[in-house]
Amino acid sequence: MGVFTRFIGLQSILLASFVLSLTIPYGYAAEQEAYSKVHEGVAKLGKQWNGEVNVATTDLFIELHNASDRSGVTLVSDISYGSHQLQVMDIVTPESESEELLPVVVFFHGGALIRGNKVLASTDLMLTNIPTFFARNGMIGVNANYRLAPEVSWPAGPEDVRDVLGWLRENIEQYGGDPQRLFVMGNSAGGRIVASYLFHEPFHFVDGPGVSGALLSSASFRSSDSQVQRDYYGDDPKVRDALVPLGLVDFYYGPQIPLFMWSAEFDPPWIEGPIAMMYSKLCEKYQDCPRFTQFQGHNHVSHIMSLNSVNEEVGLELLEFIESTTH
Template sequence: MKPLGLIMGLWGAGMLLAAGAAAQVPQALGEKLKAMGRVIAPPATSALYAPLVLESEPYAGVRVERDIRYGEAERHLLDVFSPQMPSAKAFPVLIFVHGGGFVAGNRRASASSPFYDNIMLWAVRNGMVGVNMTYRLSPQNPWPAGPADVGQGVSWVHEQIVARGGDPSRIYLLGHSAGATHVAAYVAQERFHKVRGSGLAGALLLSGVYRVTAELVAVSPTYPGYYGTDASEYPARSALDGLIATRVPLWVGGAELDPPDFESQMTLLNDSLCKAGRCPAFVRFPGHSHMSEIYSVHTDDRSVSDAMLAFIKPR
C-alpha cells in the first residue's frame, strides 16, 4: 500500500492518519486513473465510478427536497437531504459546493447521474444533513459572484436548517475545484459573511485555487472571464492571506493525479499555513485524480470520504 502522504494539522491529524491507512483506491481503478494521467476528465471518470455508488433513487429513509431557492438569481438553488425519521438531536450540516471551472457544473449532472447526490447520501448515512448548492457562473457573473453566493447559501442554511433537523452551530462547508476556490474566498474575506463569524464549524477545501496570479490565469481559458485581466486586482481576489488569518478550522486535500497547478496551489496553502503555525488537516490522496476524488464519495473507495469524516466527526 502506498502511504497516504503528508497528513498533519492542529485538528484531527491522528484520526485522519488512521482513517486513510485503511482505505485506498482499488487497484484496478487506480491503474485506469493512472493511465488517464493528470487531466480533468469528468465523463471518463464518471464512467468508472458511477456503477460503484452505493445507492440509487429513491433513497430509503432519506427526505429529499430539491430546487429550494436561497436567493434571487436563477442558479440560487439548493437541495437538502435529511434523515426521514425525526430525531431528538440536531445533526451536523454539510454544504457541498461543486466545481466546473467557474463556467459549468450543477448539483446533479443529470436525473440519471449519481453525482452529486452521492455527497448528500454519504452525509446522511454518516449522521449529517446534506445541502447541495449551485451558484452563478462566469463570464456573465465574474468575481466575486462565487463567494458572495456561498455567503447567501450559508445564511439560508443558518436560518432554515433547524426545521430540517440540522444544527446551525455545526455547519461544514465542502468545496471541490472551483467550488473549493469559492469556499476559500468566502472563508478568507469577512465581507462575504452574512452570518457572524462565518457561521462555520469548519471548511474542507479539495483541489482549489488559493493564490491568483497572471501565470495561473493564463493556464485556463475560463479563468480570465472570472478573475478579469487586470493583474493588479489578483492579490485582492486571492484567498491565501485570509485563510492564514482565519480561525475557521481547515481541511486541505488534493489528488496525486491533479493537474500540476492544482497540486501547486494545495502545497502552497498547506506550507503557508504551517509557516504561520496553523497547519491544517492535510491529505494528498495517492492514486486519485481531480475528478475521482469527489466521485469516489459514497462508494467502496473510502480513501477520501474517510479522511473527510475524521475531520468532521470529532467536532
C-alpha cells in the same frame, strides 16, 4: 483414520467457505469488483486534467454507484436561496428521526467557474452521492449551485457561499440541522469560492464566518492569465493575484477556521502546487497547520466520487475531521 481426519477437515473447510459466502452480500462483492476497475482506470488516466478526463472518470464510477446503497435518506430538491435560477440547492436528510439537531455539510461543485451543477448532466448518480453520504452518516447533506461566469464576475461566487450559509442559519432547523454546526465543502472551483469566502472578512456575518469547519477538495487557489479569470477578476494581473484565495489569505485577520485540505495523487501540477502554497501560508500565519492529506490512487474528482461507495478511505477521513471539530 488419517483418511477420515482429512475427510472431516475437508468438510470443515467447505462448510466454513459456505458460511463465509453467506455473510458477504452479493452487492458488496459486485461493488468491490467495480471499484477495482475504477482504481485501474483512474491510474491509467494519469496525472492530467481536462474535459475528456473528467468524462472518462465519471464513466468509470457509473457501475460502482449503480451498485451502491442509497437507502435511508430523503431528498428535497431545488430550494431557492436567492433570486437567480442557479441559486438553488438540494437538501438530503436521514429518514430516521434524531432527538438532537444534526451537523450540516454543504457542498459546492467544480467547473472552472463557468460550468457544473449539483447533479451531473450525464448521470444523476454523481455528485448526488456526496450529500447522500453525509445523510447516511447521521448528518444533513446539502448540494448547492451558484452563479457562473461569464454572466457574473467576482465576487459572485463567495457571495453565493455566504447566502447559502445565511439561508441555512435561518432555516436548516426545519430539516433537523444544527445552524451552529455548519460545514462548508468545495471541490476545484467550488473550493476556490469557498476559500474566497472564508478568507475575506467583508463577506462574513456579524458574528464571524458562520462555519464550524471547511473541507477544501483539490481546490483551485491560483490566479492565471486565462480568459475565464480575466472575465471573472479583471484584466489587471495584480488585481487577480489579490482576489484569488492565495492573495486573500495574506490579508485575512479573522478567526482561524478549522480546515481539512486535500489533493490527489493524480492532480495536475497547477492544482497541486498552489495547494502546497496555501498550506504553507496557513502554517506560517497561525503557527498551526491545517489538516492535510494526499489521497493516493485518486485524481481531481475521483475522491469525491468515491463517497457513498464501497471505497471508504476518503469518507472515513471526512467523517473523522467533522467529528473532531464538533466535539
